[in-house]
Amino acid sequence: MKIAILGAGAMGSVFGGHLALAGNDVFLINIDKQFVDTVNSNGLVVETSSSRDVVKVAAYDNPSVLGVVDLVLVLVKSFHTKEAMLSALNLVGDQSVVMSLQNGLGQEDLLAEVVGRDKVIAGKTFVGGMMVSPGHVQSGVEGKETIIGELDGSLTSRVSLVEKTFSAAGLKTTATDNIVGAMWDKFLINVAAGALSGITGLNFGNLYDLSEVEEIGVAAVAEAMAVAEALEIDLEIENPQDAWIKASSGLPFEFKTSVLQSIERQMITEIDFINGAVVRAGLKAGVSTPVNSTLVACIKGIERSFSPKKM
Structure with a gap:
């Protein structure tokens, strides 16, 4: 999949790093220029309790230079959700899906206001992440599940594709008909x-x-x-x-x-x-x-x- 991580902080880097390692076309978007320059020059360091990988992945501080992607994974701070999505509308095409894995509640409604409810799927994750330094993230994925689903409870092909893509990247993911x-x-x-x-x-x-x-x-x-x-x-x-x-x-x-x-x-x-x-x-x-x-x-x-x- 072609995936843009809108808000590649600690959690965004964990997901982006693992998805890129699995062969997906990933773009990390972070307004921190030091992070962007470090990742583009040296790669993204993804460290788990048992491994340390240096991932070659493209990073950007401005989403406007990118084109349409299959999935926009939103992981900005919750209070920046609407503003960030408005700045990245060029990522969203007719078949694109937008999904939040942010902490707390209410982000899906904010995203729906910008891109339309039909393009939004919901998700929550138990994965942990901590930024050790710009471009170096500590990943807590072992035994941690991500759960995704359509807002109306239906089980669709697009949710199934995200489920399979994430799971293949070592990010154990399950689709549910009870996402709320x-x-x-x-x-x-x-x-x-x-x-x-x-x-x-x-x-x-x-x-x-x-x-x-x-x-x-x-x-x-x-x-x-x-x-x-x-x-x-x-x-x-x-x-x-x-x-x-x-x-x-x-x-x-x-x-x-x-x-x-x-x-x-x-x-x-x-x-x-x-x-x-x-x-x-x-x-x-x-x-x-x-x-x-x-x-x-x-x-x-x-x-x-x-x-x-x-x-």
């Missing part, structure tokens, strides 16, 4: 540890060593599951503890969540699309979400510290 439920299952994983990692500044090895932190993480998931039940969403995860455990499964001691990675760079996080989405959905469903509200407030406070207002 699958999205919420993945959403629970983000809810479990993302904000807590950002607030404490701890990598997973240290975060998961504190019972007090675990108690809050599990409580945040329990609130989200109560919201899902009120909204009649069919989940596979049955126990909040399972989401907490699954969030770190297969990832290295030093792994950092995307929320923490953003905070360390003094960048705005995706908290509004993660724990913030629990709070908004809770208001809609009439379910109280005090734990998630507190986590959102803490992250917002940290974000304000990057550029505090002054008298």
Whole structure:
């Protein structure tokens, strides 16, 4: 397949690197010129717990120079979704598919506003990624599944093609007729540890060593599951503890969540699309979400510290 990774940060580089290794025609799009220059000069370094590959793949800081592709895989920060897609409309042809694997909820609606709902398929992934340095990514794919599907629940040939292409690249992928439920299952994983990692500044090895932190993480998931039940969403995860455990499964001691990675760079996080989405959905469903509200407030406070207002 011809695939453009719109937002080739840590996760985008993991997917793009593995897909390119499998022989797909991949374009990495990242506004960071250092990343682009490094990848084009030296290749993309993709490191797993058992391997280290240098992948020859083309990188660009401007999608407008590219033509139509089969698949646009969107992995920009959630709050940049609409803006990024508007800048990359030249990638989308009559038969193109646009798919988000971003954290949180709501990106598919934003993409549909730009390209039309008929071109959008949905996906969620349990794969992990961390950018060690520009052009060098640590990949957590072992035992991690990606789930994709049509927004209307149908099983189509285009979803089947993406499923086969990703799986052939070592990115275990499954098509489902319940993508909304699958999205919420993945959403629970983000809810479990993302904000807590950002607030404490701890990598997973240290975060998961504190019972007090675990108690809050599990409580945040329990609130989200109560919201899902009120909204009649069919989940596979049955126990909040399972989401907490699954969030770190297969990832290295030093792994950092995307929320923490953003905070360390003094960048705005995706908290509004993660724990913030629990709070908004809770208001809609009439379910109280005090734990998630507190986590959102803490992250917002940290974000304000990057550029505090002054008298």
